[in-house]
Amino acid sequence: MTDDKAHIRHHLDLSGAEWIRGEPAGVTLDEVVEYAFVEHTDGATYVALRRSPDVDGTIMVFTMSEWDAFVKGVDDGEFDDLGA
Numbered sequence: 001m002t003d004d005k006a007h008i009r010h011h012l013d014l015s016g017a018e019w020i021r022g023e024p025a026g027v028t029l030d031e032v033v034e035y036a037f038v039e040h041t042d043g044a045t046y047v048a049l050r051r052s053p054d055v056d057g058t059i060m061v062f063t064m065s066e067w068d069a070f071v072k073g074v075d076d077g078e079f080d081d082l083g084a
Contacts, residue, residue: 005061005062008040017038017048033052034052035049
């Protein structure tokens, strides 16, 4: 698998990222996906995504248009059957 965002990831400063836990309001889960909006040195904003129990592990990076498409898919129920 090719890392198509390697050239972007190396220019993101994640040390000050404000990670947002992706869990339902009022619920605290042990393992969730966390995301952060991070500015690149080119001025563009990207979304970084990680697993909460593995904060030093793999970080996936998405463009804002990729993130918007994902959020729209969630809102439209495209992933509802994945947990079944």
